[in-house]
Amino acid sequence: MKFGGTSLANAPRMKNAARIILRYSPKNKIVVVASAVGETTDQLIQIAELAKKGNLQQARKLLSKIQASHLKIARMVAGRGETRELVSRLDQLNSELEQTVEGIAHLRELTSRSRDYLLSFGERLSTPILAATMSAMGLRSRALTGAEAGITTDDNFGEAKPLTEISYHQVHQRLDPLWGRRIIPVVTGFIAATVDGSITTLGRGGSDYTATLLAAALGADEIWIWTDVDGLMTADPRIVKNAIPLPYISFGEALELSYFGAKMMHPRALQPAGQKKIPVRIKNSSRPARSGTLVSASESSNGGKVVKAVSIIRDVGIVTVSGSGMMGAPGVAAKVFQTLGSNNVNVMMISQGSSEATISSVVANREVDRAVRALQLALMGQGYVDRIVAEKDACIIAVVGSGMKGTPGVAARIFTAVAKRKLNVRMVAQGSSEYNVSFVVSHKDGPEAVRAIHEEFNLGR
C-alpha cells in the first residue's frame, strides 16, 4: 500500500491512513510505502534553491515551518508512551536537515547528490510518524528507508535507476524477517541508495515506483495506491461533469493515459508491476470503500467499450518545418528530431504532410522558442527548408482504449464528433499506438473537444 502526500497531509489524514492499514492487516501481509507529508518535497526544493543562493535566512524560515508542521502532527498521532521517542527522532532528523542546508548555503553549491540527500528528509520524516500512528492503534510497525528495505540504485543522482536483481534479492532478505515477526514495514517512497550507501532519489515515478519495486520483489498479489481521487477518470471531471472512475484498465491503456497527461502513475513506476503482472489498484483514501480503478494485465474486461477515456495535455505548441525542396531530400525528418533531441526538446507528437513537404512536431509551450531557434540554425539556408513556424497555446487530445484495435471506424467517429461542434483539428498524430488516437486543437477548443468525444462514446454515467 502506498500513501501519497495528500493522504498524509495532516494528523486526521495520517490517522485515516493508519486506520486503513489496520482494517486490511488481519487478512493480508502488508508493506506500506509513504510519500513525504503534503507539500514537503516542494518546500525542500525551494529550500535547496534558497540555500544555493546563500539565502540562509529565508531557507531557515521555511525549514522551521516544515519542522513545526511535522512536530504538530507527531504530537497528535503518537500514543501516550511514544510521543517522546518520536519527537526525539524527528528532532535528530531536523538537526541533520539543518546541517545539510547550512552546508549547501556555505558552499553555494547544490550537487545532484546533495539535492537527493536533502530531498530524502521528506520521506524520512513522514515514515516514523506514520509508523507511530500505526503503533498507537496497536499495529506493530517499523519505519525503514528505501535503502534499509533493500532498494539499491545506480549513481545517477536525481533520477537513479534501480538495480532490480540486487534490490529484489535484498528486499526479500530485509522484509521477510519483519513479516515473520508480524511487523508491518513502513518504507520511505522515492528514496533509495547506491551500492555504497549514498542516498539517491528515483526521480519521475517517485513513491509509486518504490511500491511497484517492492511488490515485484516480494511477489505481491496486488499494489494499492492510495490517493485523493476515486481512481482514474474517463475524463477530467473539471471539464466533463459526468465523468466517472474507470473500474478496469489494462497496463497498455494505463501507459497511454499516463503519457498523455492523465493523473496517473508514471510509466517508469508501472513497469515492474506490468512485467510481473501484478494488478495495481488506485483508490481514494478518503473514501476507501469505493473500489477505485484496477490496472491489470487483462485486456478483455473493457465492458464492451471501444474507447475508455479521453485525456488532454494543455500548454503545447506546434512547430512546423516546411519547404518545397524537402520532398526530394532524404533524412530531413531525422535531422529535425535529432536537432530537437540534442537541444532537450521533448517531442510529444509528430505528423508529416502527405506530400512530405511539411513536418510538424508538438512540444511544450515553454520549449517552442528553443525548438524554433535550434531548427533554424540546423536547417535553414541549405536550400530545402524555407519556413519554420510555430503556433503556441494548443492542446493534445488523446482518446484511449484497447478496444480500438481491430474496430474499424473509430477514428471517423472521433473526428465527426469534433467537426459537428465546429472545432478545428490542427494536426493528427501519426503512428499513434493501437491503443490511442490523438490530435491537436487550439487551447480554447480543448475542453469542448473532450466533451464531444466523451459524449460520442457514452463514457459518462
Next chain:
Amino acid sequence: MRIILAGFGTVGQALAQVLHQDADRIVKAYGFRPQVTTIVDSQGSCSDDAGLDISLALKTKKDYGTVAKYPRKGRRNSDSAHIISNSEAEVVVETTPTNFKDAEPGLSNIKTALANGKHVVTTNKGPLALAMPALLELANHRKRQLRFSGTVGGGTPFLDFAAKCMPGERIIRVRGILNGTTNYILTRMETASLTFERALAEAQKKGYAEKDPTNDVEGLDTAAKIVIIANWVLKKRYSLRNLDITGITKVTQQKLKQAKTSNAKVKLIGRIEESSASIAPEQVPTADPICVPDTLNALTFTTEHAGDITLIGPGAGGERTASAIVRDLVSIRQEYAA
C-alpha cells in the same frame, strides 16, 4: 595482482600451492604475478601488503590450524567482509564453505568485494545458488568480473565450453550428472548391491563424501550447479527456490533392478528445459553418453543446429578446482590488462 584468499581449506591451500609453484611460469606466460596479500580462515587472518610468504602461510596453517599464528602479521580477526572492505587488493578468491541457507559468509564477502570495486573468483556455490542474478548485476554495475569456473565440473570446463566454444549457437536444453559423490554412491549401489546407507559410508571412507553429506545426497549441490549453468549459459534468472529438487536418499535396490530390466541405470540428473529446471533421480539408458560411472560428471547440451554435444570429465577435487581458479585469474588479468 594482489589477492585476498577468503577461506584456506582444501581448495584455498591447493591454490596457494599452485600459485607458489607456478609463479614464474605465470609471470612469463601471462605477464602478471599473483600476490596473496591476505588470507582469512575461520579463526583469524594474516596480511602483508608486500605479499605473504606462501610457504610460511601453508606451514603455519599445518602446524597451528590457523593463519592467525602467521609470524607478526597474523591476527585473531576473521571478519572476512570487514577485512575485504579495508584492503587494497584487486581480487578476492572466495573459498569458504558452501551453505544453502543464507550462503554466509560467502555472500557478504562477494557483495562487499564487488561493491568495493574488486574482482571476484569463487568456488563457493552457495552465494550463486541463492543470488546469482543479483551478484551478476552488481558485478556488471561496478564493471568488475565475477568468475566461478571452479563451481561446476572442477577441471572439466563445462561453463567455458558452452560460453566460449558455441557462440551463435542456441542451446535449448541441458541435462546431465553434475555431482561425483552421488554418482559414486549410485554406481556402488548398483554394482555391489549395497544399500544407500552402506554405499554412503563407503564414499565417506574414501573421502568422496563429506561428514555431513546432506548437500550432495539431497541434490542441493547439483541444483546449485544447475542454477549457475541456467544463469550463465542460458541467461535465465533462476535461483535455488525456482527449482524442483529431489535427492537420492529414497533410491532403493528395487528401483535399480527395475531400471536394469529396461537396460538403464538410475542417475541423479539435473536438467534445464525451456521454462523449468529440476533435479531428480531418473532412469538413463546405458547407451546414453551421460550414463557415466563412479565420480565422473557428464553434461549434454542440446543445441538448435549442432545437435547434442556431451562433455565428460572428472568433477571436483582440490587441485582441479585450484586450476580452475588460476584460469579465472588469468582471464581477469587478460580482460583488464593494465
